[in-house]
Amino acid sequence: MIATEMSPQEIKSKKPYLEWGLSEKEYNYICEKLLKRLPNYTETGLFAVMWSEHCSYKKSKPVLREFPSKNERVLQGPGEGAGIVDIGDGQAVVFKAESHNHPSAVEPYEGAATGVGGIIRDIFSMGARPIAALDSLHFGEINQARTKYLINEVVAGIGGYGNCMGIPTVGGEMTFDECYTGNPLVNAMCVGLMEQKDMQVGRAKGIGNAVMYVGAKTGRDGIHGATFASADFSDEKETQRSAVQVGDPFMEKLLMEACLELTNKHADWLVGIQDMGAAGLASSSCEMASKAESGLELTLDNVPQREPKMSAYEIMLSESQERMLLCIRAGFEEDVEKLFENYGLEAVVIGRVVEGHQYLLKHKDRVVADIPVSSLTDDVLEEESQEKVPLRILQTRENQNWIPQINDVGETLRKMLQQPTIASKKMFTQTYDSQVRTNTVVGPGSDAAVLRIRGTKKALAMTTDGNGRFVYLDPKIGGKMAVLEAAANLIASGALPLALTDCLNYGDPNDPEIYWELHQSVLGMAAACRALNTPVISGNVSLYNENNGEAIYPTPMVGMVGLVKELKYAVPSFVQQQGDLVFIVGNTEEDFAGSELQKMITGEIKGNLNDVDVAQMSSRMMKLLSAMKKGLVKSAHDLSEGGLAIALAETTFGTKCGLDIKTHLNGEELFSETPGRFVVTVAPESQKLFLDEIQDEEVTYVGTVTNNKKLTVAYENGQFDLDLKKAEGLWEEAIPCLMKSKD
Amino acid sequence: MKIAVVVFPGSNCDVDLYEALHTVCRADVEYVSHKQKSLAGFDAVMLPGGFSYGDYLRSGAIARFSNIMPAIIEFANEGKLVFGTCNGFQILTEAGLLPGALKQNNSLKFICKTVELEVVNNQTPFTSLYEANEHIKLPIAHADGSYYAEKDVLEKLEENGQIVFRYAGENPNGSLNNIAGITNEKGNVLGMMPHPERAVEALLGNEDGLRLFRSLLANGKKTEEAAR
Amino acid sequence: MINVRIFVTYKESVFDPQGETITEAIHSLGHSDVKQVHVGKFFDVQVDSSKENVEKTISEISEQLLVNFNLETYHYEIMEEA
Amino acid sequence: MINVRIFVTYKESVFDPQGETITEAIHSLGHSDVKQVHVGKFFDVQVDSSKENVEKTISEISEQLLVNFNLETYHYEIMEEA
């Protein structure tokens, strides 16, 4: 591939680093200020990947500082493989999300699969056992062969990896909008459970300690992956070679079990552990040295290699999957080798922690890099970005919002149930093993997934949410809504929201309008996080999500985890019993901008959002949770896409019940998407206690649960009946039908 | 009665089987590594679901050559109870302890859902606590669960009452004769694609699998007593 | 070094869902001239052995491991001697 | 009717974990003379077309459907005319 390496002089004159994503300004700064000499080929490559947005967050860092990242429960905030939160009894929950948008757009199966593989490694590198996976997927409209192919392959890739690993994929979300056609979003989240005493960090310290490499051999996979993720991409050319990363979940399963044995049983051998993700050996090794302020010397000849004649540059930058880097206390190298051998894996010493703070790489008896560790990790030139309010937002601010007019409410509801973003995703979720490890109390298809914690009364609830449409219309309000929506999903399951992880998916940040979107939405998310006391403990930024110069909707994905203190108070999202009373918690306003109804009727997303009062919403949610903890609530479902009408129908699906509803809302308002509302059912005998507990003028009694499969709604200006059996059929068949149809 | 749960590289329902037996049924159960060569001291052996050796080549094809396999074959030949679910069933067919083979689902997709089954034969040590022809629900979670055998083999299975479970509603994978689980001729080796170990707790929504383990434990105890 | 290619296919009596699905997909792409598709797999095996011994090795690994005779049949071709 | 066999393999340098696992399994069976195993798939396609047109059909269905060019490459052999 790379025949002969350029000399430092040639690099200076031919500027290959521009293609690798390093700017001329950065290169000059490295030569003049940091090294005071010209970097060689390998060194230049190291700077290019380590200074990429993917590894250094040089553009997004100033914005990320807006997030609260600590509270009384946070044991580990951002900066390690994943964040850790105390859940009592000496236990902790560990989680993080990761985007794999660009790799999935090019090679959807392997892109999605390796995305899942990467996030799982982040979790077990903290010493935690992964217990669940979730995803957040955004595709174009299901009307093109290419989109169907992307959907099928991405879903197969996620399932293929998680199923083989034996980690249940328990939840997620999936939306469809034109803007994602050329650039789908594939975000994966993993949740782990651990004993606090087993906590690990990615550090390489203690002079003389060994740096050990474990897992798959290194090939030329994904070289330039990290820099590639930071530059607008074009179709991969047809060649006889391929740098696409291929996942091997079988290898990762062995690696996971071996690493967990090491972290949980032999902590005394281990100084630090980190997975090799983006920018592979380069980023994992220098981050481990940087965090410990150590020096490192690696002999690259010892790195297990799959292909012959790999250069130092290739070995360092390879993104081969299923590899981990360990720092092992001197003297325990052989014990570690034996432990891994027992799993059929190779563990190899590739270097040592050394005095000083240099990053020294040797290959074939040559020194191929000799630079200060911090120059790669800390001296990155942070970039100041320009911001500008997008024209579309300035223009809409002056306009009146669209107000719908519906003639046949029942028919509109039937049509809404068939909108892909609303319709059942069972066709996809049933290709995921959602039950393995037998802890899944609530699997895919509910507001949040719920997993019991064996040996305790506790459970964990988890969800992923993001609504690019709202963020597109108003990033700040949309950002608040994304966090509130995730929290509402957890509350509806009976869980206290603990903390969140995120994937920030945006277009090209060099565009001042896009940077403004990023900044504003983070401000909105941060405000909601503060109100809910849910810090951001980990996350990921994915920029340059564009195709042919068109950016996606700004789409921050929120992955949130909540604690169910006693599983017996967790409630389902569907109705339970005839005679139970139905309440709506939260008032309904005219919120049609960015709604599913607007998209269905006008084909557009347009208008101004009403601001949300995060403090009020948070207090409402806590009251509802407290009513649940007193056993006063039989079911709860949060209102989201499609508003009340859709939520009512959904709460009956899969049951033998129906609903008899009377409301003062008008037909259109049944579809309004005012955030922070719930439909709740309560046993008649609990009514008084429930209302006392909620103490909110925003609670409205709207009807009762019946035992016929019919949804009857009398609204302000009319009435309709919906045959729920038929409606459920339409809702279930909509996506299979679209996926099958020829276009 | 002491039960072995065999762990192959890539097994991932080993914990589920273990918990079903240990925590729910309070049975004496132990994990046994594929590297071991003996099953001495055990009264029954269970092969869990998962992706042994990544399902590479064919599901169960490589696990068949594990160190533990000769011991399992000997164990079966002695008439002791051997149970395999999902990947465990695939391994048992690959090893020749059960006839036929499991091929890719007709849908070409992995499928995880609850299906309806008929207990066709309740006269086995694994199913004695079920009613004859009782309909139960169990989860399935597999990509290669389509049972195939030659015509004469199928006829023999039917005649001998070796078909223990049949899909009673929709056939989820294309299995011939709607076969979901079979025994060997002697009836001491059961392989099935559905996961009874995932259906042993009301908390998780289904207890229909519980009687399979209880049957096995009850019959194991009887045999023990008879031996005394 | 001898290179051998081992071909493994379903027996004729065994339904090949993948072949069926692919045939349908090809038709929906408009290629009505394609009548039937059968899918098989092959193993390219490098054996460090003499010509006399290679056949024994190949039939052993095929029969022990690579082929499931309940479903599949196989044949092989000796490609070249390197 | 023309019978064509289309061979699809991973491109050079693409990691093939299945091939590695099978190689290891063969070694553990004692066949140390087997040095390497690569797995590929093939499609036996029956085309009702003239010799001139068949090549066009084959390359079209390969490129549109049967081959994933991110990872794979292909070639084909015209087996016989029936």
Ligand SMILES: Nc1ncnc2c1ncn2[C@@H]1O[C@H](COP(=O)(O)OP(=O)(O)O)[C@@H](O)[C@H]1O
């Ligand atoms: N609540 C849980 N969720 C997920 N995995 C669990 C849970 N409890 C235990 N495990 C896992 O199941 C396996 C067996 O559990 P346990 O008997 O507690 O561990 P060990 O055998 O290592 O002492 C271990 O791998 C452990 O990490």
Ligand SMILES: [Mg+2]
């Ligand atoms: Mg244990």
